[in-house]
Amino acid sequence: MLADTPTPPYYAVIFSSIRTDVDGEYAATATRMVELAGQQPGFLGVESARDGVGITVSYWESEEAIRAWHSNAEHQIAQQEGYRSFYQSFRLRVARVERAYAFEKR
């Protein structure tokens, strides 16, 4: 699904990653984090794809909303598991969306 976000400005968290071969609770944790993110104040939407590289972009009203999500207790536990076992490498980038364009085929 593509996210229907409001008129900019708003914020994006671009999380790109390469997984380890440890499966464990990864799928359940990833699903739960998307669900939990969606319940946070200031959450605007999320887009995600994986084929080798995984890219998840979540959209937020403000940097404060991003900081609060980062500090969420259940999210913190998932982050620890990410470092410990899920990810071989990742990049996390926080960006301010300046302009946006949507196309829908008729």
Add this chain to the structure above:
Amino acid sequence: MLADTPTPPYYAVIFSSIRTDVDGEYAATATRMVELAGQQPGFLGVESARDGVGITVSYWESEEAIRAWHSNAEHQIAQQEGYRSFYQSFRLRVARVERAYAFEKR
């Protein structure tokens, strides 16, 4: 592959899309556009994944570099084909990366 980008600030173009079932020249065009983007002034890197939703994030030194890439003649032809046949829907967001963090497992 994950992109190794410099210290922020820099810019990200977040392109998320849902394809039509028209294959045609899509794969060749997508590959060529990544190659061509990599030759443009101000290009910093690209990350891409698709499983249903496709997400490609390209990174650039400046908004001017993004505008020049948007106007590139060969890219313009590919964009036309994108509207005409490749994409059911897409979102294009231009964002200023404010902070970034990289993790590599030892």
